[in-house]
Amino acid sequence: MAVAAIAPSRLAALTKARCAIFKTAYNHTSARTGANYFRARLRGPSMVTYYPQDIDLCMPTFAHEWPELALVHVAEAQRVWDVDMKRARGKGAPAKAKDESQSRRTQRRR
Template identity: 55%
Template sequence: MTMANIAPSALAALTRVRCQIFQTAYNPASIRTGAKYLRKRLRGPSMMKYYPPYEQLSLAKLMKQYPEWDVVDEDEQIRLRDLDQRKKRGKGAPKKAKSMEDSRRSKRKR
């Protein structure tokens, strides 16, 4: 029996059964599905292994790690000074409520 004698419908049925057995996608119209790229191995994990772990170096971390060094974080000093100035003008963060009676939400009428 040659290939010319086999009916196309029998070949299609054979292909459908083969796809069920081997758990592949049955795509008789050869439509692009992207299955090739979905089966492909992901690049992310190997790229993460290639590059060293990212740790952002900051002055605060250095100060915490080496307290014997007398290092001054000028940006933090400026931030704290500005915060004090805002608090003196009444522009700071509101005080935290100690109990439900102190809370503004509980005073609201519903």
């Protein structure tokens, strides 16, 4: 029983016709083209929807949202303590002028 083999040129012509009909790239040398990456589903939109956008995960927000927990923002407490210590030594920021006569800028111009 003899099996008739199909000529390679006929298979190439069939592949070329199939590519023309289905609008795919004719790659007769089987070179790597990266076409499978272009056909793949995009990952960006699902990554964007995976992570929530509007959540602000910071200590002041938590302390403001749930005051009953009495949360302490350590860095802010340290900053306030440092400012108080500087003010006690006379090294703090100068007091703001209440009116035009207390302003150092207007006193300097005279």
